[in-house]
Amino acid sequence: MLVNATGPPDLATCDREPIHIPGGIQPHGVLLTLNEPDLAVLQASLNVQDLLGVDARDLLGRPVEDVLGADLGQALRASIERGLLDKHPLFLGKGPLAAGSQQFDAIVHRSDGALILELETAAVDDGSAFRDLYPLVRTSLSGFEGASRVFELCTMAAAEVRRLTGFDRVLIYRFDEGWNGTVIAEDRNDELPSYLDLRFPATDIPEQARILYRDSRVRLIADAAYRQVPIIPPDNPRNGRPLDLSFATLRSVSPVHVEYMRNMGTASSMSISILRDGKLWGLISCHHKSPRVVPYEIRTACDFLGQVLALQIAAKEQREELEHRLARKAVQVRLLGGMTEENDFVEGLVRLQAELLELVEASGAAILHDGHCTLIGQTPDEGWVDRIADWLEREGRDDLFAAESLAGHFGDAGAIKDVASGVLAIAISKLHRGYLFWFRPEVIRTVTWGGDPGASKRPDEGGRIHPRKSFEAWKETVRGQSAPWRPSEVEAATELRNAIVGIVLRQAEERAQLSAELERSNKELEAFSYSVSHDLRAPFRHIVGYSEMLREEESTRLGEESKRYIDTIIESAQYAGSLVDNLLAFSRMGRTTIHPVPIDMNSLTREVVRDVMAEAGGRSIAWKIGDLPKVEGDLMMMRLAMGNLASNAVKYTRPRAEAVIEIGAEVKGGEVIFFVRDNGIGFDMRYADKLFGVFQRLHRMEDFEGTGIGLANVRRIMSRHGGRTWGEGEVDRGATFSFALPRLSGPEKGKGAARGSVSDAETDPAGGR
C-alpha cells in the first residue's frame, strides 16, 4: 500500500485528494511516456522488469520501437501523423512486442503534453474476441428496443454486461440530485450479496471522482490487493509536472477506494459511466469476488453498451416526461377555459378545483388574492398560508417556489406535515401580494442504505476516518417530506402562473377602462348640472321678475282674479326654481369630496334643533335628546342629514298641539344607529320605500310644503359614509327615521367615507321597512 509523506488520506480529505495524479499505476500492464517527435522513452513504470524483462532505467531514452517492435511502432507513428491522438485512449493494436512472445494490447493517448503508451497483457488473439462479441452486442441492442420502461432497460443492460464480462455482480447505479446513488437494477450470481434497491451516500463517490467518471467512461481495478507500481522519473522531464493519469486505463486509484472495495468484499471492479446530456446519470458497476482482468475489447464493448443504454434511457425518460407533460397540458387547457369564463379567475379556479389539484397532483390548494384567502382540499389554515406568503414576499420569491419539506424553511412546520409537507407556490400578481399554493402531505418513506451512512463519519483511534466496514442494508425512515414535485409539474405551475398574470392584467386593464368611462360620464354629468344651474334657473328668475314688475305696474288696473293668476305664476316659477336648486344640491351631494372629521353628535344636534326651532314659529315642541356617540364623517353633510330629519319631524307634527320629538342612538354590532322619532301624522308603511326617492311626497302640497328631496339627501349622505337609512311609521301614529353608520373604532374606521361617489349605490336593503 502506498504511503506518502503526508500520511494516508482518509474520507475527510477525500474531496481534495488529487486522484488524477496518483504517481503510479496498477500492475496488470506497463506505462511509458514518450518524447515527441523522436518517440524516445521519457518515463517508464518499474514493472517493465516483470512484464518486459527490461530494467526501467535502461529503457529511458531508447526509441519506442525497441519496446513495441517495428509493426506497432509503425502504427504509432502513423497515428500521430494522421492526427488521431488526443486525450481519449486509442487502441493501437495487439501483438507480441520486440522481446518475448507475450501478447499485449497497446493503447495510447495524450495527457498534459505527454504521450502516454500503455501495454496491457492480453490473451493470444485468435480473432474470436470480436467475432463472439458482435452477436452478443446485437442481441443486447434488440432487447433494449423492446424495453418499455427505464427500470426494465437497466435490468437488461446489467444482464448483458455480466454476460460480456463474467463479473459476479453487475449493478445499475443511479444518482439523485444530491448525488446519492441508488441501485435500480442488478444481475448477479451467488458469489456476492444483492445490493438491489440500496442507496449509497454522495460521499461514496466524491466530486473529483465524478468528474473523472464523466470524462473517462470506463475504469477497471483488476485487483484491489495490488501494490501500486511507481513510475520513474516521477515527474515528466519535459515539463517537470507529475503525470496526469485521468484517462490512463492503468491509473492507480485512491487507497480509500481500495479500502472501500475490500470492505465490500470485492477484489476487482469495473465501472462504465452512463451520461445523459453530458451529465453523469449513473454507472454500470461491476464487481468480482476475485481479481479479474477485463480485456480491452470487452471493455470497449461494455462502453458501447453503456452509451446505447444512455441513449435509450434518455429517450424513455423523455417519453415518460412528455406523456406526463401532455396530461398536464390537457388539465391546464380546462383550467384556462374555466378562468376566462368567469369574471374573476379565482371563481374559475374554485369551480375547477379538481383540475387545479390534478395539474400538479396536489391534495390541497390555496389562493391568496385581493386580500382574500380561498382554501381548496387538504390545506393548512389561513394563518399558515399567510405566514408562508409573508415569507415568500420577504425572500423576494416573485415567481415560483417548490419545496418537498416545508420544515426545511419553517422550524415548526412539523405541525402541518400531514397536509403540507410539500409546497409549490406561484406569485400571481406583480403589484399586490397574491399567491397560488399547492400542498402535498407527508409521505413516510423507507430508504435502505448500503451500510449505515453515518458509520463512515466516525474517526478511528488515530483520528482517521475509514470507509464503513459494513454494507449490510441499513434502513432509514424519511419523515416530513412529500413526494417530489416533478419538472413537468413545476413547468405546468409556471405556465398557469403566466396565464393568471395575463388574465389579472387584462382584468385590471378592463377595470381601468371602465373607471375611465365612469369618470368621463361623471364629467359629463357635472357639465350638465353646471349648465342646468345657469341656464334653467335664469328663465324662472325672469318669469318671477317680469311677473312682479307686471303686478306692480298694473296693480291698480288688475282685477282680483288677474292678481291671483299673476301670484300663481310667480309662486310656480319660484317653486320650479327651488326644485332646480334642490336637485342641484342633491347632485352635488353625490359628487363633492367627503372630508371626514370626528363629529360630536351632541353639539351638532343642539345646533340643528336651535335652527329648526327658529323656523318653527313659536310652536310648542318637547325635544327628548339622548346622549349621542361621536362619529366620523363630513361635518356639513352630517349636519344637513340631521337637519333634514329634525325639520321633517317638526313639519309633520304641526297638527299636534303637543309635539314630541325624540333623538337618540344605540351601538349595535359594528354600527351606531341614530333615530329621530316624532308623534306626528306618520305614514303608511306601504309607501315606505318611496320616501327616500328624489321628489317623492306622500302628502298633499297644500298640507305640507317642500320639494321632497330631504330624505333622498339623507340616504345619499349615509350611503356615501358607508351607512344605511330606513323609516318606520303608522298613519297618524308618528314616524321614526333611522340611519346607521359604521363604528368609529376599529380598522373599519373611515372606510365608508373613503368610498367614491362613482359607486354611490342608492340601494338600501333595510330601507323602506
Place this chain on the structure above:
Amino acid sequence: MLKPILLVEDNPKDVELSLVALGKSQLANEVVVVRDGAEALDYLRCQGIYADRAQGNPAVVLLDLKLPKVDGLQVLEQIKGDPHLQSTPVVILTSSREEKDLLRGYRLGVNAYVVKPVSFKEFIEAIQELGVFWALINEPPPGSLKPKR
C-alpha cells in the same frame, strides 16, 4: 361726479331686471352695461370702442360668470392682475351656485359673490345692498391700492 357702476351681463332680460333693481335703489351712479367679457375689459382699459371714454375706474363691477368671448372668471383674473384695476371692487352676480366657481372667484380676489335669487323681491334687495355698499359707503380713496386678498 360719481363713478359709474359697470354691469357685465349678456342676457338682456337680466340686464333689464338688474337695471330695474338698481333704479329702485335710487343710486345716482351712472350704470354702464357691457354685454361680454371682452367688452368689459375694453371698457376697463379704455381701449377699442371705449378708447375715448372719460378716464377713471368704475365704483363697482357687477360681473356675470357665463359670458360670451371672455368668461367672468377670466375678466376677474385680468382685473385683479392689473395694477391699475385691482383696487376696483368686483361683485360676481350669477346664476351659478357651483362650489368650484365660488372657490375660484374668492381665490382670484373677488370682493363679493352673489347668487341671483329666483325671487325678484330678494333680487332687488340684494342689488340694492350691493349698490349701496360698494358704490356709496365703501368707495375706496381714488388711486389708493387695496391689499390683494
